[in-house]
Amino acid sequence: MTTLAELNQCDEDAFVASLGSVFEHSPWVARAVAGQRPFASAQALHDAMLGVIRAQPAQQLAEFLSVHPELAGSQARAGTMTADSISEQGALALDNLGNAENGRWDALNTAYRRKFGFPFILCVRRHTRASALRRFEARLHNEPAAEMRAAVDEIALVSRLRLAARIADHGMPQLHGQLTIQVLDGTRDRPAAEMHVELAEVGPDGRRSLLRSTTTGHDGGTREPLLGGQPLRIGQYELCFHVGDYFRGRGEAGAPVLDVVPVAFTLQEAERHYHVPLEVSPSAYRAKVVAAD
Incomplete structure (x- = not known):
């Protein structure tokens, strides 16, 4: 990692070496903005880099999009993507799907490339596998110009996270x-x-994948957020509160009527703070999901 001051002061080649991989196989983006230094903030740097991309004529922009790897494509399975893409797709295990799932992704990738001429691009760090598939299927219905804009918007999200990972003092808000x-x-x-x-992700087939198992502290919360430090993955989740064990452990007379209280919900915005307050007694509870600012 480096600092913004170091990026502002280093020579052009060092600047490109540090930031050339922020955009997939496109170090020319970093070189194009090197002459605009010094940047007042990492956000200003990112804005400048995106400005270079958005200013490209349609043909050059399509060529830029075409260097990106397909999601769950042959490069993912062969492990020949960039280190960033391997990490991003690997977090959803898109490089290790079963035959049926590979077939579904391959069909979508083929249909998408045939229609638009470049691969489907998505900031997968903001999605569960199920939501990524839903977004893929929905965007296949876009018109080409709209889809090109959507692809650049996703690249903006991807590159912002990559840039923040390279600058120790980035100070960029609303990343996580x-x-x-x-x-x-x-x-x-x-x-x-x-x-x-317990917190679990719920797949489209209803299968639960346990993400966290923890215990509340003296304030009724947890020491750290159940999810945090990265974008939330858009998708369906379930919290299970073991209230029966809690009340039995406190010597409540008689067996509690409630055993486990489930709270099912969908996270729709990856950079929001969601809070779930629960008020509970042995026989009743009240819960809600609040999207905080």
Whole structure:
């Protein structure tokens, strides 16, 4: 990693060496803005780089889009993508799908390239695999000009995250989202400490993939966000609060009526803070999902 001051002061070749991979196989973008230094902020630097891309004539822009790898394509399976793309696609295991899933992605990639002439581009760090597929299928219906704009918009999201990963003091806002909880014990009117909580991603087939298993602290929340430090993946989730064990552990008379309280929800904005407050007693609960600013 480097600092913005170092990027502003280094020679052009060093600048390009540091930032040339922010845009896939396109170090010319970094070289094009090197002469505009010094940049007042990392955001100003990113804006300048995007300005260079958006100013390209349609043919050159299509060529720029064409150097990007397909999602779950042959390059992903062969491991021949750039290190950034391997990391991004690998997080969704798009390089290791079963035969049926490979066939579905291959069919979409073929149809998309036939219609638009360049690969489907998506900031996969903001998506679950299910939401990525839904977005892929939806964008196949776009007109070519609209889809080219959509592809550049996704590249803007990808490159902003890549740039932030390269600049230690980037200071760019709204890069990440987070999910937090707070549980209130309604029988005592105080935070419910030491309640077991699980967070799972729910696939389109209803299958749950456990993401976090933790216990609430003295304030009824968790020490760290259940999700955070990166964009939230757009998709369906379920929180399970083990309220029966909690009340039994506190010597409540009789068996609690409630055992596990599930809260199912969809995260739709990757850079938002979502908060789930739960008020619970042995026989009743009240929960909601709040999208905070």
